[in-house]
Amino acid sequence: MRTARIACLTLALGTMLAACSGGPVSEQSPAGVEERQPGAQPGAQTQPVKPGAVARVDLTTKPGARSPLTDPNNILSRRSIFYDYDSYDVKDQYKDLVEAHARYLRDNPRSKMLIQGNTDERGSREYNVSLGQRRSDSVKKMLLLLGAKEEQVESVSLGEEKPRSEGHDEQAWSQNRRSDILYQGEY
Amino acid sequence: MKKLLAVFLLCFATAAAAQLSIEITGAGAQRIPIAVVPFAGEGALAQGISAIVRADLERSGLFRALEVPPISPPPTEASSVNYAEWRSRLADALVLGSVATRADGRFEVRFKLFDTVKAADLSGVAYTLSREQARTTAHRIADFIYEKLTGEKGVFSTRIAYVVKRGTKFELQIADADGAGEETALASFEPIISPAWSPDGRRLAYVSFENKKPVVYVHSLQDGKRHVAANFKGSNSAPAWSPDGARLAVSLSRDGGSQIYLVNPDGSNVRRLSQSGGIDTEPVFSPDGQTLYFTSDRGGSPQVYRMPANGGEAQRVTFDGSYNVSPRISPDGRVLAYIARNGGKFQVATLDLASRQTQILTDSDKDESPSFAPNGRIILLATVNGGRGVLSAVSADGRIKQRLTISAGDVREPAWGPFVR
Incomplete structure (x- = not known):
């Protein structure tokens, strides 16, 4: 009886953690039921726990427990690419990042990505929408060359409308000339 | 002009603080001097009519609204106009009007535009309106005046x-x-x-x-x-x-x-x-x-x-x-x-x-x-x-x-x- 209750609790907890991990739905595997030691029968009456009779439940090793997309130690958690003024070239320093995301899309064909291009505040708002689009398009193009599929990636532009930094100098502008990568569920 | 601008700002300062306020930082070289006399009975409408007409014309930069001291009894569009007197006040154009409250609670605004230089009545319009339509009506009057005197359509009611x-x-x-x-x-x-x-x-x-x-x-x-x-x-x-x-x-x-x-x-x-x-x-x-x-x-x-x-x-x-x-x-x-x-x-x-x-x-x-x-x-x-x-x-x-x-x-x-x- 109690074991069944624990199993239920574990199941619920596992589902919750998986839901919280922010990983794409396709990545979630159903939380497993704990391994039971022989003799631990459902409905067994209270017995003192003997050393060596405790079943270890380790959620941290289960797939999807911590999504590689949000693990700060994983390159996939890096989502921003910054640009020089009036440029949409993805600089060498971001090649690893783009390659890692391409690999992830290849390995997870059901996952989907939105790339939002951004510009600094100077000039026409509409022209900046087009410049931001060129930035996100350039990232998308790289991802497709590296094996991601067209239907997995949408590139769009926020122009100058969603600045990360509200300042009006080069330091702020350099933060705002940017492409951001978001996975389904994050936008 | 400064004074009129002040009057204009005063008129709207009481409105919601979120409203746009307008500052004029230049003016046309040749502005038509115009006297817009306060409309008889316009106190029945909260913001009146003539102040909005004056502000519209001023804002276009093509008119200079003259200050008009109180006249008693207030003239209306039906009053006879002493063109020589208005010319001596340096007004090239003159607007007279009145506001009447109707039995049904609505209002009637009438006005007339005069060319004092040519001593000519340039005609006018009468409008029936609800209290809420006072601003719109004033803008339409300003459009009428603007078009008569400049030959172009006014944009005050846009x-x-x-x-x-x-x-x-x-x-x-x-x-x-x-x-x-x-x-x-x-x-x-x-x-x-x-x-x-x-x-x-x-x-x-x-x-x-x-x-x-x-x-x-x-x-x-x-x-x-x-x-x-x-x-x-x-x-x-x-x-x-x-x-x-x-x-x-x-x-x-x-x-x-x-x-x-x-x-x-x-x-x-x-x-x-x-x-x-x-x-x-x-x-x-x-x-x-x-x-x-x-x-x-x-x-x-x-x-x-x-x-x-x-x-x-x-x-x-x-x-x-x-x-x-x-x-x-x-x-x-x-x-x-x-x-x-x-x-x-x-x-x-x-x-x-x-x-x-x-x-x-x-x-x-x-x-x-x-x-x-x-x-x-x-x-x-x-x-x-x-x-x-x-x-x-x-x-x-x-x-x-x-x-x-x-x-x-x-x-x-x-x-x-x-x-x-």
């Missing part, structure tokens, strides 16, 4: 649209051309840009980022109904109405890059118009609907181009400088207004399409989104003053400048609506 950003909130607002009577058509936590009036003035097309990407909507002002006009994969932006209201030109990235397409306002019948490897955006129709002007970087820097409205080869229109964007065509089709970058300053410029003469109209440095008044006389624009987004207006000849500010908010993306039918 409306403007613009976007206000307050904190994290964006509001698409509609106001009278003098900034009063503002109403919010759309409030959102995501940006709204590029409002464009339908030719009948009933709908606005605009770009909203509420879906984490730019999507073009068409919004019916009276009932607030809105629908998607363009939401394809990628970005959907820069809507412009054809003069017959049957089509929208938009910039879409669905086939890669930003290219110009035509789409019906209900979202159907999408057709690609431009075919360049670069950026093509900010389309706008010529008033005859035959030509599309747009911004393109196909030549290496953003410049204004034009092409037939059903597609075809594009011609470059602007040549001076390395950044000329946001084209708008005057209602008579003769003048191109655009934003030019001059040594790091973004300013409103005009190009006479026949003579190829260019002129920089403003001395500000962060100008955006020019918009012609429907009579072509004034260009409304967004700029930055004291770190805040403000609207500014400049006469098409560059002589008269006005600034419209709003308290506690950034104002941007102005669009001047069409004549009221």
Whole structure:
């Protein structure tokens, strides 16, 4: 009886953690039921726990427990690419990042990505929408060359409308000339 | 004039603090001196009529409203006019009127315009109105006077649209051309840009980022109904109405890059118009609907181009400088207004399409989104003053400048609506 209750609790907890991990739905595997030691029968009456009779439940090793997309130690958690003024070239320093995301899309064909291009505040708002689009398009193009599929990636532009930094100098502008990568569920 | 401006500001200082207030920073060389005598009985209407008429005429920069000392008994449109006396007061034109309360609770406003130099009665109009229509009526009277004396249609009873950003909130607002009577058509936590009036003035097309990407909507002002006009994969932006209201030109990235397409306002019948490897955006129709002007970087820097409205080869229109964007065509089709970058300053410029003469109209440095008044006389624009987004207006000849500010908010993306039918 109690074991069944624990199993239920574990199941619920596992589902919750998986839901919280922010990983794409396709990545979630159903939380497993704990391994039971022989003799631990459902409905067994209270017995003192003997050393060596405790079943270890380790959620941290289960797939999807911590999504590689949000693990700060994983390159996939890096989502921003910054640009020089009036440029949409993805600089060498971001090649690893783009390659890692391409690999992830290849390995997870059901996952989907939105790339939002951004510009600094100077000039026409509409022209900046087009410049931001060129930035996100350039990232998308790289991802497709590296094996991601067209239907997995949408590139769009926020122009100058969603600045990360509200300042009006080069330091702020350099933060705002940017492409951001978001996975389904994050936008 | 200062005093009148003060009177004008006083009249509206009591209205909501969110309202746009207007500052005139220049005036035409030759202004018509006009006496707008307080209308007999206008105290029955909260803001009166004559003060709004005076403020409208002053704001155009083409009139100088004379101070008129109280006259007892107050003259009305039916009074006999001593032209010589008004001439001696240096008034070239005179407006007399009255307000009467009707038995049904509505009001009747009558007025007459006189040319004191020619000693001529230039006729007038009578309006029946509710209390709420006082401002609209005053604007119509100002339009009548403006047209009689300048030969051009007035724009005082037209409306403007613009976007206000307050904190994290964006509001698409509609106001009278003098900034009063503002109403919010759309409030959102995501940006709204590029409002464009339908030719009948009933709908606005605009770009909203509420879906984490730019999507073009068409919004019916009276009932607030809105629908998607363009939401394809990628970005959907820069809507412009054809003069017959049957089509929208938009910039879409669905086939890669930003290219110009035509789409019906209900979202159907999408057709690609431009075919360049670069950026093509900010389309706008010529008033005859035959030509599309747009911004393109196909030549290496953003410049204004034009092409037939059903597609075809594009011609470059602007040549001076390395950044000329946001084209708008005057209602008579003769003048191109655009934003030019001059040594790091973004300013409103005009190009006479026949003579190829260019002129920089403003001395500000962060100008955006020019918009012609429907009579072509004034260009409304967004700029930055004291770190805040403000609207500014400049006469098409560059002589008269006005600034419209709003308290506690950034104002941007102005669009001047069409004549009221």
